[in-house]
Amino acid sequence: MIKTDILIIGAGPTGLFTVFEAGLLKLKCHLIDALPQPGGQCSELYLKKPIYDIPGFPEILAGDLTANLLEQGKQFQPGFTLGERAETIEKQEDGSFIVTTNKGTKHHAPIIAIAGGLGSFEPRKPKLEGIEKYEDKGVAYFIKDPEVYRDKKVVIAGGGDSALDWSIFLADVASEVTLVHRRNEFRGALDSVEKVQELKVLNKINLITPAEITALHGDNHLEGVSVTKDGNTEFIEADEFIPLFGLSPKLGPIGDWGLEIEKNAIKVDTLDYQTNIPGIYAIGDVNTYEGKLKLILCGFHEATLMCQSAYKRLNPGKKFVLKYTTVSGINGFDGSRKESPKAVVKAIV
C-alpha cells in the first residue's frame, strides 16, 4: 500500500505543480496517471507545440514546461504510479481514502486531488461487430509485451507513428505482419515510412492500402479478419489484431465516484476547489464552476488554493501563514535547501 498526504490523480501540469505547492506546506504527494509518462495533454497531444500564455514565459514548448515542472517539484520527492488508471475509491472510517488502480495498486491518503484534465487517455476502438468479444483473445489496443506476438500472424491497422513503429518492430518477432491503412499515405516520421516500404519489398511486412478491416472472425479466439480494398473483401488469417487509432480522453471511472458532475466535469466550490465529497478536491481542466476557464495558469491557481485548504484539513487549528519563497527559501524533503543569497554589506571607508 502506497501512503501519502495528497494523492493526485493526473500528472499533467496542474498535478505536477500541486507537488510544489504541497511541498511548501510540508505535505507529500503521490501521482497516478494512465499514461506511461508525466505531462498529461502536454506530453500526449502537444509535446512539441509552443504555449504562449504561461506567465513569465513568452513562449515555451509543452514538453519543456513538463520538464520544468518536474524539476521544480523534484526536491519534494513525489511518487508516481504511471501507466495505471485510478479505478475505485473507498472511504475509510477515519475519513481517509484508498484508491485502487486498474492493475490493483492501492494508494492510501487523507486528501485526494483529482487533476485528471479531460480524463484518462483511452484507445479509440474501431466500430467492428463483436470487437469486445475478442479483447484479450486476439484483439489488443496497446502492445504491452511484444513477446506475446512471437511467431504469430499479426494484423495492425492505423496510419500513425505507432502503427508504423510496431509494424517495423514486430516484423522481426511475428511470423507474419500485415499493416492495413485507409490511405496510401502515412502520418508518421519519414524514417518509419521508408522503413516500412523497405520491409514490404523484403516481404517482411504485408502492406495493404487503401483498405479497411471490416470484420473479425473466430470462435473463442481471433482466427482471421476481413480486409476490404476497392470494394473487394478478402479473408486474412490472423492470430492477433492490433488497431492503433490513437487515444482519446474519457472521464472514465472517476465519473462513478459519487462526485457531482456537470458538463463532463466535476463541480467544485471555488473557495478551495473541494468537491461535494469532503477531502476530495478537483483542480485544472477536470473541474467546473461559474466562470471556469480551462487554462494551465488557472490550474496553477486552483492547485495553490487547494493545498492551503488541504493543510487546514490535515492540521486543524494549527497556525500557518503564507510564506514567500523569496523570503523563506525552500526546504526540500531530500534535505536540500534553496534560498536567495544574502546581501553583502560593505562599508565604504
Next chain:
Amino acid sequence: MQDVTIHITDREGKKHTVLAPTDMAMNLMEVVRSYELAPEGTIGVCGGMAMCASCQCYILSDIEINEMEYEEDAMLAEAFNVKENSRLSCQIPITEAINGLEIELAPEV
C-alpha cells in the same frame, strides 16, 4: 465587420441557426462550443490543432470553404465515421465567405 449565419445540425439531429462573429479569429468548432451545441469534453478536445477529430463535421452546402491542409487530411485518415464531405470544424475559420454554411456534427467517438 458583419456576423455570418451558420446552420448546424447537432448530434441529436436538431437544427440550429446561429450567428458567428468574423472579427474574433474564431473557427467553426469554437462556434459550436460557444453555443453549447455539443457537450463540453466531447468536442475540440485537442483545443483546435487537428489532432483529435472530436470536432469532425459533414459539410452539407456547396459554399466554398478553405482547402484542407496536410494535418487535417492526415487526421481524417485516422478518424472514424469519415465521409466524402468530412472536415474538422476547428480548421474552418469564420469568414464572410462562409455565410449561410450548413454543417452536421459527426457522431461522438
